[in-house]
Amino acid sequence: MSDLGKIPCTVLTGFLGAGKTTLVRHLVENAGGRRIAVLVNEFGDLGFDGSFLEGCGIEGCTAEDIVELPNGCICCTVADDFVPALTKLLDRANPPEHILIETSGLALPKPLVTAFNWPAIRSRVTVDGVVAVVDGPAVASGLFAHDPEKLAAQRAADGSVDHDNPLEEVFEDQLACADVVVLNKVDAMTVDERRRVVADIREHLPRAVEIIEVAHGKADPAALIGLAAAAEGDLAARPSHHDAEHEHDHDDFDSVAIPVAAVESPEALMRRVAKAAEVEGVLRIKGFVEVTGKPMRLVVQGVGTRLTQSYDRPWKPGEARAGSLVVIGLHDFDRDAVADALAG
Numbered sequence: 001m002s003d004l005g006k007i008p009c010t011v012l013t014g015f016l017g018a019g020k021t022t023l024v025r026h027l028v029e030n031a032g033g034r035r036i037a038v039l040v041n042e043f044g045d046l047g048f049d050g051s052f053l054e055g056c057g058i059e060g061c062t063a064e065d066i067v068e069l070p071n072g073c074i075c076c077t078v079a080d081d082f083v084p085a086l087t088k089l090l091d092r093a094n095p096p097e098h099i100l101i102e103t104s105g106l107a108l109p110k111p112l113v114t115a116f117n118w119p120a121i122r123s124r125v126t127v128d129g130v131v132a133v134v135d136g137p138a139v140a141s142g143l144f145a146h147d148p149e150k151l152a153a154q155r156a157a158d159g160s161v162d163h164d165n166p167l168e169e170v171f172e173d174q175l176a177c178a179d180v181v182v183l184n185k186v187d188a189m190t191v192d193e194r195r196r197v198v199a200d201i202r203e204h205l206p207r208a209v210e211i212i213e214v215a216h217g218k219a220d221p222a223a224l225i226g227l228a229a230a231a232e233g234d235l236a237a238r239p240s241h242h243d244a245e246h247e248h249d250h251d252d253f254d255s256v257a258i259p260v261a262a263v264e265s266p267e268a269l270m271r272r273v274a275k276a277a278e279v280e281g282v283l284r285i286k287g288f289v290e291v292t293g294k295p296m297r298l299v300v301q302g303v304g305t306r307l308t309q310s311y312d313r314p315w316k317p318g319e320a321r322a323g324s325l326v327v328i329g330l331h332d333f334d335r336d337a338v339a340d341a342l343a344g
């Protein structure tokens with residue numbers, strides 16, 4: 001079937017905190033007048049990314065152009081959440097000209113791309129391209145690498161060579177599906193780290209794919225949008241660890257949302273967040289907090305142990321200011337220890 005008349009969709013994948021939302025914001029800001037809608041899915045029930053994007057106040061991108069997919073991982077809930085949400089966007093009187101889909105950091109892109117072949121949508125949309133965002137410093141630190149000693153022990157014990165690092169598997173699946181890779185956060189990398197990480201990414205790519213090195217997601221939109229890859233018709237070129245399975249779950253990961261009362265001092269809060277980020281297995285912390293006497297909302301971001309704080313927008317009149325931080329980590333991370341750290 002021809003792709004003529006189909007609305008192009010870009011699937012953005014990339015591990016927790018790689019910079020997907022930052023990139024989406026950059027793309028929307030530089031859309032060149034194109035009517036863009038954003039579908040955003042995240043792991044953990046805070047609705048952080050949608051609220052953060054709405055807080056940007058980008059001209060031409062209204063709250064109704066940002067559609068949040070309910071809690072769950074898009075790759076596992078395509079039928080219940082994704083297809084209906086997409087259909088609703090397409091049925092609008094003034095449908096978008098391009099759709100950006102920000103998947104959760106733990107999502108595998110292939111089941112989502114596969115869903116574009118569903119009868120309900122396949123004549124109306126096409127996957128223009130899969131963009132994999134990579135957290136350069138995280139790769140450089142070995143976050144996605146396997147532990148050679150553990151692997152050797154496993155091989156000796158039962159001959160298997162299963163992934164000992166669940167993060168490695170997600171990372172590999174995301175790269176294997178990509179039409180283009182955005183190596184992000186190069187501002188926080190040495191030249192040598194960049195060289196090593198590019199080589200590492202290349203090793204994981206099953207085909208020739210461009211790697212674009214950027215800071216703060218500032219990639220040329222023309223390099224990411226308008227690829228016309230029709231990825232849904234090209235699934236065999238995108239191998240996945242889960243090709244043999246029908247179901248995929250995220251048992252390897254957990255999340256918890258922790259309420260945070262208004263704080264007097266952001267600095268004191270960040271010291272507590274730093275302690276929480278050090279709890280074993282914690283991968284990502286993010287949320288909004290009220291600072292007593294401040295009209296602006298405080299945004300807290302933690303990727304591994306790298307933390308930042310900023311104010312994004314004034315609290316709206318009548319808006320509930322209940323602060324909350326979502327914490328995502330490896331399965332069975334110590335939630336009590338995290339809660340204690342945050343409580344000080």
Ligand SMILES: Nc1nc2c(ncn2[C@@H]2O[C@H](COP(=O)(O)OP(=O)(O)OP(=O)(O)O)[C@@H](O)[C@H]2O)c(=O)[nH]1
Nearest residue numbers: 015016017018019020021022105184185215216301
């Ligand atoms: N130093 C640096 N920080 C960055 C860069 N890009 C993003 N960040 C920061 O990294 C953190 C995570 O960025 P997000 O854009 O929220 O990442 P994400 O991939 O959407 O995160 P999840 O949706 O939780 O998976 C934020 O604090 C960003 O400001 C970059 O190029 N350099």
